[in-house]
Amino acid sequence: MTMIEAINDAMHVALEQDPQVVVFGQDVGFFGGVFRATEGLQRKHGIERVFDTPIAEGGIVAIAVGMGAYGKRPVVEIQFADYIYPATDQLISEAARLRYRTAGEWWSPITVRSPYGGGIFGGQTHSQSPEGIFAHVAGLKTVIPSTPYDAKGLLIAAIEDDDPVLFFEPKRLYNGPFDGHHDRPVMPWSGHPASEVPEGHYSIPLGQANIVRPGADVSVLAYGTMVHVALAAAESTAVDAEVIDLRSLVPLDLGTITRSVQKTGRCVVVHEATRTCGFGAELAALVQEHCFFDLEAPVERVTGWDTPYPHAFEWEYFPGPKRLGDALKRILEV
Template sequence: MTAMSMIEAINSAMDVALGRDPDVMIFGQDVGYFGGVFRATDRLQQRYGKTRVFDAPISEGGIVAAAVGMGAYGKRPVVEIQFADYIYPATDQLISEAARMRYRTGGEWWSPITVRSPYGGGIYGGQTHSQSPEGIFTHVAGLKTVIPSTPYDAKGLLIAAIEDDDPVLFFEPKRLYNGPFDGHHDRPVQSWAGHPDADVPEDHYVVPLGKARIVRAGQDVTILAYGTMAHVALAAAQETGIDAEVIDLRTLIPLDLETIVASVSRTGRCVVVHEATRTSGFGAELAALVQEHCFFALEAPVERVTGWDTPYPHAFEWEYFPGPLRLGEALKRTMRL
């Protein structure tokens, strides 16, 4: 076990995948010689050569289209979209090609591609470097969506994604790259060192897709979160003193509905938190599922704490983020009912 930051764990996952499988290749903007804008692919080109780790033109549609073709040919490409805000030019390739490949060919071909992308705010990146578009892709049948919250999960989930035979979108909360966000400050803690989830095996392991993690056990209310918001949920539970059970979903599609239903059926209350905008966000799907499966156990309506329904407000970034205060107010409301 080695203490790793999330960015180091992601780098280690790709290192392990490249070393184990000659069909794995990595490409995208600046991922080769430069090692990626956040250094996620640092030293991988030097280690595995320019035919397996290489740069691509500034063409997100072209990057994903090439990956779809390589996947159909039998390769396992891992591509980086430099920021999730730039993934939109590739939506046709993701939705119309990658997601439908297995179905439209009757299982003859498939699309074992992984699309990595930093997402969310927290680095003062403004409107075009801070978006959270996961809800757009969870709507698409055939795509899997993964969002880690710790270095340990990041490595294990990324290896699982690369080894999966279906297309996986791997959104990385860039606010957590170099240190855990404790929910109380506008900057992450400076290092993951000493954090229990920063102890990461150096060799191969997987965290299965579709399996949530109970981060904090509790009896009074269930908080459903993912990515950075898993840390906010912990902070809110600690600040309010409410005996909240915090579930880190880890993968949105496939979703671990069994763990969610078991928790809410026991606590009788549920609060959903995510950074993306409220309307048509993934929290709406979670709330609907909880209502469908846990209706007779619920003691209060399902609460949602989210970003605003507005273009990303750079000038009010920290007001936009759900924090412990807003989440704590929702927890107190649901406990009063």
């Protein structure tokens, strides 16, 4: 499956297995979503369980919070992550706090799906990476898959979770990963090992990272699209890098991170979002706190620029295999 097909299949499975699951958002019903992630769901499961909403992100998430408290399991789509900001108050002030403020009497078992990141020439308002904003909020979980297999298993786990989960989908990976040799090209998922997605129900626990490439020289912490950039950089530089796919930022698998850095003595963090206050800063701080006496060099970050999303220069803005590869070689020289 492609990642889009895996995400679609995950929602089919959830709708079939739990009558409390509902799917809604802008154009997700009859049209099947702008990226076709919800295609066929309404035809199979009916208009009462898969339905369209007005263009009102705050209202979409507010409805989801109410339905979740009432016993439903809403899966809502925000058409692009750039559009999520009108719903920020509902996510932060309501969904994230509901379980705590009611002493566990009510909770918010909602999943908010959204395509995020650049790479499709979407410009400033269709290309942002806001994961760091929401990872900061206590009570919200933040998940970002890198393969079709993970996308299906993590999305099912998110839907079944009793807490609110933001599920950011790297749209640059919807149809295929990087080929490992250039900054730009993408190849189809067809034939790629990570495209093998089992039928039916399976889930991947939130907060469980995946070591996608064992290594001994340096630990590379990545998620989403940057996992494939990290693999390409390790291949092109012949650095024995251990690449860790975080899968979820909150909850974070700190154990896998610390064991890796204690083994390699070096750490590079890579993400597409802007550098200042990006999630890489939190990762660097955690590595320093837990692995200080094991480090042979300062933790290095490879990130997007501290600018509004630069549509005209987006491929220079993205950390690519060359920029990350230079960082891998540089940290080994310290």
